[in-house]
Amino acid sequence: MLGDIVGRPGRLACKSHVRAWRDELSLDAVIANGENASGGNGLTVNNAGELLESGIDFITSGNHIWKQKDYPDLFDRYSNIIRPANYPDENPGSGWGIIELGDGIKVAVINLLGQVFMDPINSPWDSAGRLVREIQNTTPIIIVDFHAEATSERVAMGIHLDGKVSAVLGTHTHVPSADSRILDGGTAYQTDVGMVGPLNGVLGVDAEAIIKKFITCLPVRFEVASGTVICQGAVLEIDAVSGKALSINRFERLIER
Numbered sequence: 210m211l212g213d214i215v216g217r218p219g220r221l222a223c224k225s226h227v228r229a230w231r232d233e234l235s236l237d238a239v240i241a242n243g244e245n246a247s248g249g250n251g252l253t254v255n256n257a258g259e260l261l262e263s264g265i266d267f268i269t270s271g272n273h274i275w276k277q278k279d280y281p282d283l284f285d286r287y288s289n290i291i292r293p294a295n296y297p298d299e300n301p302g303s304g305w306g307i308i309e310l311g312d313g314i315k316v317a318v319i320n321l322l323g324q325v326f327m328d329p330i331n332s333p334w335d336s337a338g339r340l341v342r343e344i345q346n347t348t349p350i351i352i353v354d355f356h357a358e359a360t361s362e363r364v365a366m367g368i369h370l371d372g373k374v375s376a377v378l379g380t381h382t383h384v385p386s387a388d389s390r391i392l393d394g395g396t397a398y399q400t401d402v403g404m405v406g407p408l409n410g411v412l413g414v415d416a417e418a419i420i421k422k423f424i425t426c427l428p429v430r431f432e433v434a435s436g437t438v439i440c441q442g443a444v445l446e447i448d449a450v451s452g453k454a455l456s457i458n459r460f461e462r463l464i465e466r
Contacts, residue, residue, distance in 0.1 A: 210352070210378050211241035211265070211442040211460075212385065215406025215413030216249045216433030220259060222405055222440055222464050227264035230462075234444055238308050238316055241405070241442075242354060242380040243290070244270040249414060249433045251276030254283050257290055267291075267308050269320045271356035271381055272327060274302075293322035293356060295336040305340055307347070314449050315348040319374075321366070323357025323381075333357075333366065341373050349375075349452025352445075356381045360400050367398040375447045375454050378402050383412040385441050385459060395453030403441025408463070410434025438464040 214223060227239060243260055247253045250273050260268060268290040274280060283290060284302035294304020308316040319340050321333040337353070344351055351374040357363050358381060367377040372394025379386070385403030392398050406413030411420075415432040422429045440462040446455040 210354070210376075210402055210445065211239065211405050211440065212401070212403035213242045213244065213271075213380055213383055213406070213413075214246040214260065215383070215404055216245065216247070218407050218433060218435065218438045218466065219405040219413070220246055220256060222438045223260055223265060224263045226440065226462070226464065231264055236444075237310050238266045239264060240267045240269065240308075240318060240352065240354070241265045242270065242356070243268040244273045244356070245406075245413070247277050249431060251280065252283060252290070253277045254279050254286060257283055257287055261287065261289070267306065267318050269318060269354040269356070269380070271320075272322055291318065291320045293320045293330070293333075294340055295322055295331040295333045297331065304336065305344065315350065317344045317348050317351045319344070319351060319353045321353060321355045321357075323355065323359060323362045325357065325359035325362045327358055334369070337366070337370060341370065345373075350447055350449065351375050351452065353377045355379050358382065360386070363400045367392060367396065367400075371396040371398075375452045376445055376457070378443055385461070387459075389443060389457045389459050391454050391457060395451070397443075397445050397447075397454035397457035399443050399457065399459070402443045402459075403439070403461070405440045405442075406438060407434035408437045408439040436466055438466060440464060
């Protein structure tokens with residue numbers, strides 16, 4: 210699972226390295242959060258195709274997925290790109306999907322959006338309970354991308370879903386947390402898996418613009434930063450029969466630009 214892909218630098222890093230990482234780590238599947246992959250805000254149809262051709266199997270998202278005008282076409286064209294399940298059902302897209310690995314093995318992926326310090330949204334707790342019960346009839350392997358602001362909300366969701374899903378992995382804040390572990394019930398957990406984006410920006414955005422905003426308290430135009438790209442995520446090993454996590458390790462690589 211790769212963290213939030215940020216802009217063109219993040220996309221180029223995936224294009225040039227994901228297949229090598231698959232070979233290096235003997236990966237069966239790669240999931241990535243793509244909500245910031247187009248100009249740092251949203252995901253276009255063309256950029257989505259580029260990412261899926263790079264060796265990524267499945268793309269999750271978050272609150273910024275609606276920022277590009279062709280988002281309805283995005284969900285019409287790609288069933289392996291999802292939006293948070295706790296948006297209203299009338300919205301385009303689905304909140305979960307399946308990766309087929311062969312030999313009858315299926316990996317379900319659920320996307321949820323937090324409520325704390327975020328725009329109003331339906332309960333992720335209700336969505337999680339309903340979807341997990343539904344998906345357990347199809348596969349025991351369930352990975353949850355919980356796209357949220359508050360660390361406390363993410364930790365709580367991990368404990369809440371412990372033993373019911375294979376992994377709860379946090380995205381959105383772009384800074385990896387040092388708490389990757391397997392919870393008592395066999396669920397892998399990490400509060401934030403980080404990002405694939407410019408290291409020397411502020412969360413992937415040009416630092417000067419962000420610093421100006423902090424100093425002046427005025428709106429500024431955000432631009433994706435340049436330079437060295439940091440690629441972060443989590444590598445999971447999951448038992449195909451029980452759905453229990455066997456290991457979780459932080460993933461990090463630097464790509465000089």
